[in-house]
Amino acid sequence: MSPDTRPAGPESPVLVDSLPVDPPPIDQETRSLLEWDQLAADLAVHGSTAAGRARCAELPLADSLAQSQARLAETTELIGLDGLIEGGLSFQGVADLGATLRHCCKGGVAGGEALLAVATTLAAARRLRRQIADHELRPLTSSLVAELRTLPELEQRLHFCLEEGGRVADRASAPLAELRRQLLAVRSERRERLQDLLRRFAPLLQDTVIAERNGRPVLAVKAGAASQVSGLVHDSSASGSTVFIEPQAVIALGNRLRELEGREREAEREVLAALSALVAAEAGSLETLQRVLVALDFGLARARYALALGAVRPELSGDPSAPFLLENLRHPLLRPSPQRPQVVPVTVKVGSELRVVAITGPNTGGKTVTLKSVGLAALMARAGLFLPCGGTPRLPWCDQVLADIGDEQSLQQNLSTFSGHVRRIARILTALPEHPSEAAGASLVLLDEVGAGTDPTEGAALAIALLQHLAERARLTIATTHFGELKALKYDDARFENASVAFDEETLSPTYHLQWGIPGRSNALAIASRLGLAPGVLERAQELLAPRGEGELNQVIQGLEAQRRRQQEAAEDAVALLASTELLHEELLQRWEQQKEQSAELQEQRRRQLETSIREGQQEVRRIIRRLRQGQADGETTRLAGERLKRLERDHRPVPERRQHRGWMPVVGERIRVLSLGKSAEVLELAAGGRELTVRCGPMRLTLPLEAVESLSGQKPQPPEPPAPKVQVRIPAGLGAGPSVRTERNTVDVRGLRVHEAEAAVEEQLRVANGPVWVIHGIGTGRLKRGLREWLAGVAYVERVADAEKGDGGPGCSVVWVK
Structure with a gap:
């Protein structure tokens, strides 16, 4: 292998011809490592306008705690408002006015569609302001839209001058309207002449359709007859058999149309120029409107993204030493899939005194995901986004989130894995303030596999020194590692804490749960066994670990993990028992409330029944009195009325209140109250x-028991022995003979029924009657009356049947006396 092709490393530098590339700022590089751009792209999906989606794709971070809190409050307000409005807040009609405003401000003439978009945006802004403005419910967003000037005069002018599609309307300009009227007349005249020519030259034409060449109307003339049609030849067919001629008779009209069309364009341009000048004059207000609408769209996208994630609003603290409390935090970019049916959340609880958390455990256990989740949570809270957590997340406002995650090996820059990590960590240390008190907010540092990529002993020593240094300068440092030496830092320094990702020894696979207070085991031997490494190799490795004490350390960690599992199971049992108790308590409360409601309903029902019964009794007493006053009652009528009054008195006598009023007895001439009648x-x-x-x-004289009366002031008499109630009715002399008293209870109305239906109703009434029964059947055709009379004549217990008195219905009502 040649020197130029050897892999890069600390001892084998590679010479390259390209110049070194300056890395991006460390905070920007951190956002790239945390996949901030992907999160911004997910947020942009919820934008309603092009400008809003562009703002979401940028996803700017707030510059201060107050700005972050304002964004969170805006998100909260817009979540509530978007849910109240049917279909949600709509940005329909809102357009990006940036290019149009720049063009108009430079003196340019905007097109009709661009100017019409200004009008629709103004209308949409006015609608949104009306929906949002409520300073009591939505103070922040209401203050935001309060800056809007919707310019109704400009909107009306634009809508007046422009039609759908941006076409300039005839009403926009009188000269324009006149030109279009002339154009219409000339086009109509040319069309008529062309139709006339089609009819005249029909034998000479290949087709009877008026074609168009170079914007002029032409006739498709046969090549052999071209000389017979005077005009201007514009084209011919590919075969040469057809010549396209503009007839001489319409050439002048075509020229006239071209002239008028040119003048029309100039008139339209004048209108558009005037409208563009109006837009340029209001450029400042329109730019403010555009800025507010983009801010609203950005806030609404944050609200809808929070709902899509099931996220909750975090509480940010201005104290850099404030604790981190992120319960059941989910990575916002992880979605359930067939390979990963559910995303396991992690809980991060870091007190004010802690500065460094060392996360240990096996590979693929979720350590790096935990780092990214915490880093994204800090950035999301700063950007005004809700967090995918349970409960209420609490954390300090972080002005710096710095990370070293992933492999920084680079052949172009002559960097090995270790060298790349060291270079990036050096940039992190440079970005951190010398004194934490100088920072605007808290600083969060995330280190993945700190000290890896070199000799384990030197790497562990470097990692310990680095974490101790960061404990002095950063609010919180979270580092993942496999070095056992870092696990012992907690016992020497209270600022350090251990955490680990859980590992299931039965399935030999990670569970992705984060455990606090217990260092993790790498479980390298267990994983190697699962992957099929030879048992002899594994036994030899176990023997080599024993002299170094790592086996005993693993046994201690294993015991701690088992104890933690037992405590967790006991806590879960206690929580389940508490939940069952709360459910039982709620059920008992619900039953008690139901019994109270049922009791109240029963009392109300009884009260209504009593009132109804009293009203019915009073009405029947009035009817009896009215009949007795007619002066036609005989002794039998009087007797029946007296008995009826006694029954009414018993049925409707109110229960006297047990008030002690002693010493009162009625005397002759005193005014008292009769309880059964409710009258004096x-x-x-x-x-x-x-x-x-x-x-x-x-007009009545009544004989009553003493208990049936009371004084007008409510005093009750108390006789030695309550006598039986007795009611006597005395009828003035001169009352003639007449029928018994008719009441609702001895009256049956069979009008509208058939004969057999009426017979059933009358028979039912007769079976319970203790006196005469009045049957109202009406007069009509007389069939119902005759049918009933014939049937009643054959009833054994009917004594006689007669027509009722004139006042009771006369021939339309029959009175039936039973034996």
């Missing part, structure tokens, strides 16, 4: 030792 009455006389009293209530 005058005491006429007392009987049965004061246990009964006769009162006058309106």
Whole structure:
């Protein structure tokens, strides 16, 4: 192998002719290592406009903590607003006005479509401002749109002068309208002449269609007849059999059209120039409007990206020593796939006193993914993006995120793997401030396989010295390593902490879970065994590890891991028990609330039933009184009315309140209240030792028990022994004979029913009747009445049937007396 083709390394430099290329700034290189551009591309998918997507693709970082917090607040407000509006916030009609504004400001004339885009953007901005403006709910975004000037006069002028597609409207200019009217007339005249020529020269033509050559109308004339058609020859067919001639009769009209079209273009240009000047005059307001719309689109893209990730808003602290709390953090660029059905989250909890975290464990265990996840989380929070975490993530505002991840081997720059790492780490140290107090925010350093690529002993020593140095200058350094010496730093320096990626010894595969406080084992021998390495080699390797004590160290780590698993299982059992208890408590509370609601509903139902019953009783009492007043009641009617009143009194007597009002007894002439009627009455006389009293209530004289009355102030009498309630109705003399009293309960309405249906309804009423029954059947054709009378004549327990009194329906109602 020639010297020029040997692989690069510390001892074998390669000479190249190309000049060395200066590396990009370390912070920019870090973002590239963390795949920040890919995250920005994912964010740009959620942009609504071209300018907004371009801003998302840039994904600028905030310059201060206040700016980051403002972006997070904007994202929160837009998430809520986008969910409230049906279909979400729409940027339809918003265009990128940058090129149009620059062209107009230089005195250029913008096209109709570009100017119409200005009008649609102004309309969309006015709509968005109306949807967003609410200083109480959305103070930040409302303040942002408050700067907008939507220029309604300019929008109206543009819409007035321009039609769909950017065409200048006839109404935009009187000369333009006149020119287009003339153009229409000339085109119509030329078309008519051409149609006339088609008819005249039809035998001489190859085709009866008017063609076009060089923008002029032509006739397809046969070559042999070309001399018979005067005009201008524009073209001929490939075969030579057809000659395309513009007839002489329309040449002058064509020339006139060309002249008018040129004047039309000039008139349109004048309108567009005037509109462009109006746009240029408002360039400042339009640039502000464009800037606000891009900021809104950028914020809305952040909101929709957060929803797509299931992300939550982080809390940023201005204290560089604030703790990192990222619970169940998911890498935002990892998506579930058939090869990786789920993404395992990691939890990062770093207290204020910690400065360095050393992550150990087997290869492909997720150490590098953890580094990138934490780095992206710090950058995303600074950029105003929500984090794909559980709970509420908390972390300090990081003005520097610096990383050395991946292989920096380069043949062009004569760098081996170790040399590339050292060069990049040197640039990281240069970028860090000498004193952390001088920094604007916290600094986060991420180192992958620190000290690798060289002699293990020297590499471990260099890694220890580097981490101790970074503990003085950086807020937090997270490093992955396989060096066992780094695992012991925690026990000598409280600023250091160990973490490891879990490994399943049964399946001999990593679980991607991050464990804190326990260093990890590389599990190289276990992995080699799974991959089929000879058992003899593995046994010899185990023997070589024993004198160095690494086997005992692994046994200690293994014991710690087992203890941690047991504690984790116990904690999970306790959490499950707590969850079950909370569910049981919630269920008991729900049942108690249901019982309370059911009890309240039952009481309300009973109250409504009581009120309904009282109203029905009062209505029936009024009907009885009204019939008794008619002066046609006989003794039987009086007896039935009295019995009915007694039943009503028993059914609707309210339960007296158990209030102690002693010492009151009604006296003759006193006004009292009758409980069953709810009305006042005058005491006429007392009987049965004061246990009964006769009162006058309106036109009625009633004999009531003492318990059936109370004083007007609500006082209750308390007799020695409550007598049975007794109701007597006295009818004034002179009342003639008449039918019994008709009520709703002894009345059945069969109008509209068929005879057999009416028979069933009347029979049901007769079976429960204790007096006469009124059957309302109407007059009509008389078929229903005759059918019922014939049927009732054959019913054994019916005594007689007669028409009702005139006041009760006369011939339209039959009264049935039962035996």
